[in-house]
Amino acid sequence: MLKEFSFYWNLLVCALLGFEMRISVTTNADSCEPFHLNAKTGILLLNTSLYCASSEDFFHANDVQLRQNKEAGDFISWNIELEKEGIYWVNYLISSPEGTGWFELISSGDDGDESVMIDSLLPLTENWETYVNVQQSMQLSAGSQTITLKAIEGGWDIQWLEIQPDSHYAEETVAKYRSLSPPIPTKGFARTDGRQILDHYGSPLLLQGMGLGGWMLQEPYMVLFNNVSTQWEMFEQLSSSIAEESLEIYRQAWLDNWMTYDDVVELKRLGFNSIRVPLHYNLFTLSIEGERVQGSDTWLREGFSRIDKLLQWCERENLYVILDLHCAPGGQGRDAKISDYDPSKPSLWESPENLRKAVALWGAIAKRYADNQWLAGYDVLNEPNWAFEEGGDPDGCTDQFNQPLKAFYQEAIAAIREFDNNHIVYVQGNCWGSNHNGLWPIDDDNVALSFHHYWMENTVESIASYLQLRDAYNIPLWMGEAGENHNHWKTEAVNLLESHDIGWAFWTWKKVASTSSSYSIDEPDGYFVLRSYWSELDRFYPSFVEKTMMQLAENTLLANCRRNVAAIEALTGHDRSCNVAGYTKIGNVASTKIESEDFCSMLGAIVEGTTDRGEVGDSIGWFDNGDWLQYNIEIAEAGLYEASFRVSSVDGHGAFKMVFDDGTTLGIVDSIPLTGSWRSWTTISTELSLPAGKYTLTIQALDDGWTLNWFSFEQL
Numbered sequence: 184m185l186k187e188f189s190f191y192w193n194l195l196v197c198a199l200l201g202f203e204m205r206i207s208v209t210t211n212a213d214s215c216e217p218f219h220l221n222a223k224t225g226i227l228l229l230n231t232s233l234y235c236a237s238s239e240d241f242f243h244a245n246d247v248q249l250r251q252n253k254e255a256g257d258f259i260s261w262n263i264e265l266e267k268e269g270i271y272w273v274n275y276l277i278s279s280p281e282g283t284g285w286f287e288l289i290s291s292g293d294d295g296d297e298s299v300m301i302d303s304l305l306p307l308t309e310n311w312e313t314y315v316n317v318q319q320s321m322q323l324s325a326g327s328q329t330i331t332l333k334a335i336e337g338g339w340d341i342q343w344l345e346i347q348p349d350s351h352y353a354e355e356t357v358a359k360y361r362s363l364s365p366p367i368p369t370k371g372f373a374r375t376d377g378r379q380i381l382d383h384y385g386s387p388l389l390l391q392g393m394g395l396g397g398w399m400l401q402e403p404y405m406v407l408f409n410n411v412s413t414q415w416e417m418f419e420q421l422s423s424s425i426a427e428e429s430l431e432i433y434r435q436a437w438l439d440n441w442m443t444y445d446d447v448v449e450l451k452r453l454g455f456n457s458i459r460v461p462l463h464y465n466l467f468t469l470s471i472e473g474e475r476v477q478g479s480d481t482w483l484r485e486g487f488s489r490i491d492k493l494l495q496w497c498e499r500e501n502l503y504v505i506l507d508l509h510c511a512p513g514g515q516g517r518d519a520k521i522s523d524y525d526p527s528k529p530s531l532w533e534s535p536e537n538l539r540k541a542v543a544l545w546g547a548i549a550k551r552y553a554d555n556q557w558l559a560g561y562d563v564l565n566e567p568n569w570a571f572e573e574g575g576d577p578d579g580c581t582d583q584f585n586q587p588l589k590a591f592y593q594e595a596i597a598a599i600r601e602f603d604n605n606h607i608v609y610v611q612g613n614c615w616g617s618n619h620n621g622l623w624p625i626d627d628d629n630v631a632l633s634f635h636h637y638w639m640e641n642t643v644e645s646i647a648s649y650l651q652l653r654d655a656y657n658i659p660l661w662m663g664e665a666g667e668n669h670n671h672w673k674t675e676a677v678n679l680l681e682s683h684d685i686g687w688a689f690w691t692w693k694k695v696a697s698t699s700s701s702y703s704i705d706e707p708d709g710y711f712v713l714r715s716y717w718s719e720l721d722r723f724y725p726s727f728v729e730k731t732m733m734q735l736a737e738n739t740l741l742a743n744c745r746r747n748v749a750a751i752e753a754l755t756g757h758d759r760s761c762n763v764a765g766y767t768k769i770g771n772v773a774s775t776k777i778e779s780e781d782f783c784s785m786l787g788a789i790v791e792g793t794t795d796r797g798e799v800g801d802s803i804g805w806f807d808n809g810d811w812l813q814y815n816i817e818i819a820e821a822g823l824y825e826a827s828f829r830v831s832s833v834d835g836h837g838a839f840k841m842v843f844d845d846g847t848t849l850g851i852v853d854s855i856p857l858t859g860s861w862r863s864w865t866t867i868s869t870e871l872s873l874p875a876g877k878y879t880l881t882i883q884a885l886d887d888g889w890t891l892n893w894f895s896f897e898q899l
Contacts, residue, residue, distance in 0.1 A: 220265070220346075237257075253284070263329075275316070275342075278312075286339070292324055293326070314340075321484060373606070378659050380607065391457065392688035397441065398692075399509070400523060401437065408714050410714070413523050421728070424721060432733070433736055443740070446692070448500060457688065459663060460504060460505065460506050463509060466483060471512060490506070494558065498557045508565060518578070522565070548561070560606045566611065567588055582620060585618065585619075586621065616664070623655070635663060636665040660685045668699065674753045698747055698787050701751050705745065709730075761784050769818050778801075785812045786809075786811050787811070788803050788805055789804055791805075793892050794862045795831075796864075804891070807887050812881070818877075822872070826896055829892040831861055831863060831892070832857055838853050841881070842881045842883060
């Protein structure tokens, strides 16, 4: 919105003053005849010197070359005529010395104006003389129409546009246009080399990443909807209360807000070097039930455009991206929440057409991203859990051969390699990724074994089978998912994996009201009531449901989320340990104050900015029974001390106990006064008898509903 400010501010001022903001328009009647696709090449060239109309400022005054540094309101338009409606690609050669600028393409036809493409993140070219080629997709209607390129923000220059239908977007066309871009000095790709992964410089690469679970697939448990298992059920229930249009607005807001450029910047700042992106197929293609013609594939702009933008952001921040087919057509496992499986319809394994579509999707993805340097590969199928052999575990944990799974991998890899020999392919086993029986060897020289690591001891024995496969087939290992556990476990897992040169991606970046994710999404007002009566949504006014869900989508913006400092530190190598932390000295002074966020270790709870007036820094809240904080203290002199705690409690809940590492219970605070608001605080005190010496003090929650800002000790 800020990028549009100056342009639309001028419009507003003009409207208030009662006159129009006039833009001088130049017409070129000789070029207003509609352009058509070239019958031989399948390409529609929109030469910028053969425009139909433009703003006068779009050009130099002395010639017909495009004027550099377009400004808000500048435009140029052409008339075109297309025989078919569908997905089209636009290629354009553009320059932006500072990587700034924003424009949109507008199609104007019998049905009015429609914005068909917006590019708000232009490539950085460093000077006006350097131009690079950019490709994006868009949906265009059949028939006569006017295509207008309109500047929303300046700072860029463009030379030409070419439009072609998706069916003509062949590999040689991609190569042709990319060859117009200036040579990239680091022309390699992340790839495998024996048992290791190399970056695009050819140096060893240990992937240290974060999964974006929750973005393109809203697993209900991650948004605290415990009455349904799958996204399709959640959306179906919402549509029983609100209009389909309102549901779609919510869906788009969630996708827009959950993952932004700010998230990419923050991921890089925190020390991660990669992200794993779980994809739902229905953002990229229709279901087999939705296709008008069986055996056809309708490609959707939604998913591809979002990945286009994400890859641009990650290129700016030097972050690798791994694309993960999390929800395959039909669903690849009986664990429905993971793959959005609907048991009333054929699964991936029960439908040859679903299998064909999944393979075709990988071909389309590979075709589009074959030359992207910051793509670290394709995670072909997330956590298949399906028995292919009779008499065994229903989730495929005891299958010995996994023949249908291997056949799918062979077909998917062949579809990828038809367009892309550059990128790594990651192969997961059956039984949520763990059962690799019968899958190896894979006939490909750029493949890695992927496994997941949930709810198990962090011992060599827990990964021994994967290490054996690595040695037997000379392939690298990658741990693509782990998490949903306490922070000490995460640190132990990272240490175990990295000690065996295994890269990783943890789950997940954001969840609602969570301490295990890197960021926690706040529940909006009314959300608890809404999800508590989820099966009875018709009891609520649709406006209440819409408002609550839209606020949830707004809360997913990074700026509105709470950072789980300890969860992040557990993964990034900055995990706090009481074994190495120093000691805060107590006694022989008037009073010693310890900030809650200065813990040396913690379990659960969330670090958040303090709301205590006059205070700075953070406080610790969102305690559950059993959560704890630990602090190293050194007591100079045994004696009686007054311990004070700065606390907040909305409803008067809260209790905790204080324990030393030798097992001594120092005291229990069995109630915390009601403060009525998280912004209202009070100080409570109790007397403790403390022995001299060095100790690790544990403050352990006995109840939820309270927040701690600081505590202090004063010798009496």
